[in-house]
Amino acid sequence: MPVLEKSDLRALGEKSRAGGALSREEARAVLNWPENELLDVVAEAHRVRHQHFGQKVKMNFLVNLQSGLCPEDCSYCSQSKDSKAPVEKYRLLSSDDVLDQADRAVAAGAARLCLVAAMRGPGEREMASLDETVRKVKEKYPRLEVCASMGLLKEGQAGRLKSAGVDAYNHNLNTSERHYEEICRTHTHSDRLDTIEKAKAAGLSPCSGAIFGMGETQDDIIDVAFRLREVGADSIPINFLIPVPGTAMARHNQLSPTDCLKILCLFRFVNPSMEIRIAGGRERHLRSLQALGLYVANSIFIGDYLTTKGQAASADRQMILDMGFEIEGEDNAPGSPTRPLPDPVEMVTRATRQ
Numbered sequence: 001m002p003v004l005e006k007s008d009l010r011a012l013g014e015k016s017r018a019g020g021a022l023s024r025e026e027a028r029a030v031l032n033w034p035e036n037e038l039l040d041v042v043a044e045a046h047r048v049r050h051q052h053f054g055q056k057v058k059m060n061f062l063v064n065l066q067s068g069l070c071p072e073d074c075s076y077c078s079q080s081k082d083s084k085a086p087v088e089k090y091r092l093l094s095s096d097d098v099l100d101q102a103d104r105a106v107a108a109g110a111a112r113l114c115l116v117a118a119m120r121g122p123g124e125r126e127m128a129s130l131d132e133t134v135r136k137v138k139e140k141y142p143r144l145e146v147c148a149s150m151g152l153l154k155e156g157q158a159g160r161l162k163s164a165g166v167d168a169y170n171h172n173l174n175t176s177e178r179h180y181e182e183i184c185r186t187h188t189h190s191d192r193l194d195t196i197e198k199a200k201a202a203g204l205s206p207c208s209g210a211i212f213g214m215g216e217t218q219d220d221i222i223d224v225a226f227r228l229r230e231v232g233a234d235s236i237p238i239n240f241l242i243p244v245p246g247t248a249m250a251r252h253n254q255l256s257p258t259d260c261l262k263i264l265c266l267f268r269f270v271n272p273s274m275e276i277r278i279a280g281g282r283e284r285h286l287r288s289l290q291a292l293g294l295y296v297a298n299s300i301f302i303g304d305y306l307t308t309k310g311q312a313a314s315a316d317r318q319m320i321l322d323m324g325f326e327i328e329g330e331d332n333a334p335g336s337p338t339r340p341l342p343d344p345v346e347m348v349t350r351a352t353r354q
């Protein structure tokens with residue numbers, strides 16, 4: 001496919017800033033942008049990011065609420081029923097353990113606490129436990145956003161989460177509808193869409209993203225970017241596959257740092273006003289281009305991921321401030337942190353069975 005001229009790129013950026021939809025040809029051109037002119041596309045994506053988010057970067061903190069016991073077969077996941085990865089296995093963390101994690105999240109400057117449980121979907125016991133946990137977190141930290149991620153929701157469950165104080169619900173589409181059955185057989189792409197719709201209908205902010213590096217084509221990347229625009233996801237985590245030994249995708253590793261940057265640019269152009277969050281695989285795949293990624297995305301996870309290590313939270317904060325960005329929710333001047341940089345966040349979650 002022909003690559004767009006620079007004047008076309010400027011027009012593409014203007015269209016995105018005005019909320020217009022990209023054509024497939026424009027989307028493909030972004031993914032095929034020549035490496036030696038990559039800064040042009042990053043700069044254009046930055047204009048879109050800046051229009052909606054200025055210099056702000058949102059920091060999010062993950063808690064692995066239940067680990068390693070999922071009955072689903074997502075082939076990228078170290079917690080799936082088929083995974084041989086040596087991950088911790090435990091049922092729902094107690095509310096006290098989650099409060100400890102919330103303390104760490106707030107100390108590190110996170111604006112959102114993401115409670116992620118490896119399961120097909122919550123039953124009555126999990127709903128009751130989350131209800132108690134979220135009420136305690138909100139009582140202590142009323143301004144800390146809470147996002148739940150507990151798999152597929154049944155009728156009425158999203159409303160209960162909303163009543164408990166949950167702000168957002170995460171359920172990633174992960175990839176295109178076409179590619180979905182190549183990565184998972186125990187549930188479908190439309191099951192995932194159904195849960196996102198339930199969350200939206202209950203007034204929860206929909207958080208839904210994707211994972212790249214799983215053997216998808218450019219058409220799959222474009223499809224999921226466009227689908228997330230249709231869905232109206234408020235926040236879009238972009239993961240780059242961490243090929244964990246013991247999973248079916250342990251040998252996948254086809255992404256370069258510039259591929260990742262172009263994917264981020266595409267998602268910014270297609271979803272201009274949505275929170276684009278660089279999620280799992282940031283350190284491994286973007287490597288020295290992580291900081292450039294923040295010119296396009298406006299959000300990151302700090303600390304560790306669910307079953308793999310991340311960069312120290314102090315290094316993330318330093319990167320954000322070095323770039324002249326501001327951490328969302330903090331009244332800090334660029335380059336001069338208002339609080340001491342914290343020690344690396346320890347995410348050694350204690351396994352407590354309830």
Ligand code: SF4
Nearest residue numbers: 070072074077080118
């Ligand atoms: S449903 Fe979630 S936790 Fe379970 S295997 Fe799939 S990605 Fe992993």
